[in-house]
Amino acid sequence: MTHIFVNIPTNDLERSKAYYTALGCALNPLFTDENAACIVWSDQIFFMVLTKEYFATFTDKEFADPKTHAQVLLSISRETREDVDRIVEAGVAAGGTAPGEPQDFGFMYARDLIDPDGNGVQFMWMDPEAAAKGPEAYMAEQAQA
Structure with a gap:
């Protein structure tokens, strides 16, 4: 079975967790810590909301601000x-x-x-x-x- 994990950056992890749970998503506590939160949309779709600092460890590319790009x-x-x-x-x-x-x-x-x-x-x-x-x-x- 294929699962989709979408990594997105955040400036405020706690705010992001509150926001996505307000949409009806659950958090997977096994993949949630001070750097990341696993947002569960379905059994196959997940957002990994990452602090900007942690997000930067996954790529050598320049970070694009999602508010402007x-x-x-x-x-x-x-x-x-x-x-x-x-x-x-x-x-x-x-x-x-x-x-x-x-x-x-x-x-x-x-x-x-x-x-x-x-x-x-x-x-x-x-x-x-x-x-x-x-x-x-x-x-x-x-x-x-």
Whole structure:
């Protein structure tokens, strides 16, 4: 089985732990200490929130500030459109920001959420039928209905 571990930097580890648990994530205490917190999104997806100093030990590359530079856009699916709205609202209440308007394509709905350190995650829902058939075929069927 494949697991995904996304390493993200933080200026304040305790704030990050409080933020991500406010979104409904759990912490794995076996991989959480004064340098890092293992944020559990699912049985296969984890964020390793690392202090900037600890993050720097994993790479020789220059650190890019996530508040001013984008390197990757992560997208995590939710079961419903309402679940997308709920997690974004929880993130904003916990100190994050929700830039821009929701992206609503009918078959897919997405919103961005930025944590207090500037790390972004997009939460999205896609109609299961559109996911199975592909968006073009699904939209063609909807137009004929």
